[in-house]
Amino acid sequence: MSVAICTFPASDAFGEGLRAELRASPVEIEWRRFPDGESYVRYVEPVRDNNLVIVCTLNDPDSKALALLFAARTARELGAVGVGLVAPYLGYMRQDRRFRDGEAVTSIHFANLISGAFDWLITVDPHLHRRGSLAEIYSIPAVAVSASPALAAWIAANVAKPLIVGPDSESEQWAAEVAAACDAPHVVMSKTRIGDRQVQIDAPSLSRWKGHTPVVLDDIISSARTMALAVRRIVEQGLAAPVCVGVHGIFSADALQTLFEAGPARIVTSNTIEHQSNAIDVSSIVAGELQALLATRVGRRPGGGGGKL
Numbered sequence: 001m002s003v004a005i006c007t008f009p010a011s012d013a014f015g016e017g018l019r020a021e022l023r024a025s026p027v028e029i030e031w032r033r034f035p036d037g038e039s040y041v042r043y044v045e046p047v048r049d050n051n052l053v054i055v056c057t058l059n060d061p062d063s064k065a066l067a068l069l070f071a072a073r074t075a076r077e078l079g080a081v082g083v084g085l086v087a088p089y090l091g092y093m094r095q096d097r098r099f100r101d102g103e104a105v106t107s108i109h110f111a112n113l114i115s116g117a118f119d120w121l122i123t124v125d126p127h128l129h130r131r132g133s134l135a136e137i138y139s140i141p142a143v144a145v146s147a148s149p150a151l152a153a154w155i156a157a158n159v160a161k162p163l164i165v166g167p168d169s170e171s172e173q174w175a176a177e178v179a180a181a182c183d184a185p186h187v188v189m190s191k192t193r194i195g196d197r198q199v200q201i202d203a204p205s206l207s208r209w210k211g212h213t214p215v216v217l218d219d220i221i222s223s224a225r226t227m228a229l230a231v232r233r234i235v236e237q238g239l240a241a242p243v244c245v246g247v248h249g250i251f252s253a254d255a256l257q258t259l260f261e262a263g264p265a266r267i268v269t270s271n272t273i274e275h276q277s278n279a280i281d282v283s284s285i286v287a288g289e290l291q292a293l294l295a296t297r298v299g300r301r302p303g304g305g306g307g308k309l
């Protein structure tokens, strides 16, 4: 069964990396908006008898999700034997409980939508904090690829004497793993979120780490308030200007400017979301997982992966 890869806009470079590694055929998709804002979706090449991989990174998910679901369902109607999703960044993972009465737990609702349309999912470092694994909310096979080896390799090659700093308790999982992989010490700060764009961060004393290069490491840089305040807490203790490393650089609104103003030495992200800060390529790690997953799915029929069509 042949594998075909179809990439949504803003995931082209990542999709091309996967396609080259898997030697898969490209399938072009046309997606445009009608004047009233509704989506028009059309496969330019046939998808019949293909195991179709749709690559769509899910930052700004509200703008993409509906077209993505249309694309998955259309591929089945047109005879694709399987339809999987590679979402290098998986949105809607942070609202994972009802923090206030009446709130929607959107991580679950979004997982239900994706699980209902796709046979499987691969993503990179999803924001699993209160959830232990994607399987708790996704009913299809869902693989979480770790970017840590790529982050650690980049840090080892580019930063002298690194001290890995997690800006909050949620980042401890990444900070500890990356620090171990590049044989560096790590510390974790403590964060209280006051609002969407307001956080408070308390840092432990860092005086014993003078002489190290701090590397603030987080999974997501969204408003960048977390990263910016962590940078300030480090600089005010007299350490060198830190290098900021994020797996997923969303950089909403004024985020990049806010982070620059805090005075980091450098801002670096992986290529799960296209951005000028991309310096760490995780597409080959994803390609390896994708190859392994596709090998387990040869011969399965549509819907056989648990998708609720």
Ligand code: R5P
Pocket (backbone or CB within 6 Å): 168, 170, 171, 196, 199, 218, 219, 220, 221, 222, 223, 224, 225, 226, 227
């Ligand atoms: C949540 O705690 C995440 O790990 C990040 O720290 C958070 O998403 C960053 O958000 P922002 O850039 O808006 O401060």
